[in-house]
Amino acid sequence: MPGSERYTKYEKARIIGARALQIAAGAPVLIKTDKIDPIDIAIEEFEKGVIPITVKREK
């Protein structure tokens, strides 16, 4: 998985937001963590590059 610098801050917010919503709604967490807040979990997943979400950009 490529590093997180690939995304703009807006894309980062969108990805973490969407992922946090999924985790909050019961989606399986992809990392081992002690965190409880879905947003924190999503941020950690994002930093580790394990979130299976990509951005489709307009050309």
Add this chain to the structure above:
Amino acid sequence: MYIKIRAVDVVRVPPERLGEDLVNTVKELLKDKLEGRVDKRIGMFVAVLDVVEMKEGRIMIGDGGVYYETIFDALVFRPMMQEIVEGEIVEIVNFGAFVEIGPLDGLLHISQITDEFISYDEKGAKLITRESNRTLGEKDRVRARIVAISLNERDPGDSKIGLTMRQPGLGKIEWIEEERKKESESEV
């Protein structure tokens, strides 16, 4: 008649099911969504057979679900005008008989059973022709032609299919055989 079709639909996979095997989950969700549903152009969905292809998922703003555009094969029941169908009579009422011709029942109105006058025997739940004294009751097998189709998309059970048997070669299976015998005897 029953037709196998290839169709495209978008399925929402809810977040709590994202950990499961995706193709199976999508197939299950498609079944829940479509089976038993009626569409005027397509007919009635009987079964979702196979998921053929799945596009990349899409995530909408404000929804944690993932939307997958899916190509799949499905078995549909599509009644067609002038189609010849065979079925069993499931109910006799004073205005005719209901014939099971698949997932939906067709109505055979008393005026469309034979050229003769028909009376209704309420006790025996039978329809009786006046001149030749033939009877039509539940569990009899008949061959009929579809002459009216009115599918209700909102309430599939309310869909109506009209049938007729007033034509040579149509009727209760036994009557057709009798007619055929008579014909071959008269030829000799």
